[in-house]
Amino acid sequence: MDISQPTPTTLRFDPVTGLAPAVIQDADTGQVLMLGYVNEEAWARTQAEGRVTFFSRSKNRLWTKGETSGNFLAVISTHIDCDADTVLIRVIPAGPTCHRGTTSCFEQPQQLHAPVANIGFLAELERLVSERKQFPERTPDSYTVQLFQKGIAKIAQKVGEEAVETVIDAVGGQHETLKGEVADLLYHLVVLLVATGVSFNEVLAVLQERHRTPSTRHLTGR
Structure with missing residues (x-):
């Protein structure tokens, strides 16, 4: 088996939904901020404008994060995974990412072990x-x-x-x-x-x- 395959550069979208998951990570701290979905148009706009645009499944339209709150996500880098069906987007957030006003959409972790301090x-x-x-x-x-x-x-x-x-x-x-x-x-x-x-x-x-x-x-x- 060839394990030296090059990293994919083209994102593949689900053939049924036309979407691909986009994991949003703070480029400074490494904290995962949210999970969204992009279709081909949202992905193209994200790359062209340098800020994250999703496809909202609830609104059934393109949605630029921050278009209402002003808390845009400025793109630092993008990383397509080995299967080319998920993308990691490293960003600098302009404010809280979650609609609840918190930094991340993910709840505080339930620690299975003693927490480890992060230099981030x-x-x-x-x-x-x-x-x-x-x-x-x-x-x-x-x-x-x-x-x-x-x-x-x-x-x-x-x-x-x-x-x-x-x-x-x-x-x-x-x-x-x-x-x-x-x-x-x-x-x-x-x-x-x-x-x-x-x-x-x-x-x-x-x-x-x-x-x-x-x-x-x-x-x-x-």
Whole structure:
């Protein structure tokens, strides 16, 4: 059996319904947001316009997600599965995806095992902090909003304080409290990045580039 078949590039639609399932995933966090269906026209429009359009089975028409709420799904990439009958669409959502106002249409999971933290949460945190900065009137008593109101110098000072506390706990072997201090440091770093207009993805891009490029510091004496 040949297991080196190329990835399909053309989506196949059900011969009876004319539809194909489309799984929508947040490109930043990896969270699955919803499941919809596309027909050939909806799929073509999604690719042409760069935002997700479904075929609504209940309305029996094309439906661009966000056409009423404004919560569009901007397409980052599309991935057709090995059978070419399902597509994964990675997106950046403009707001809550579910009509109930939640981030995802899927309920909170019933944990079969202890939950595992996902680094994608940092992207969710960055998005929330950005909303606090953009719409301070919504949560005027928020600690994050108050930090932004005090300005960049105060935010930078808090980063420094949390960094010192992190170092103290690390050197002192206080592993349990170290977790909390690192969490505080990461939070304040996210606030600092949002305040300065630098995205977490830009920082990750620098790390990735350094990982790809062998260090030459020993050649330059730095």
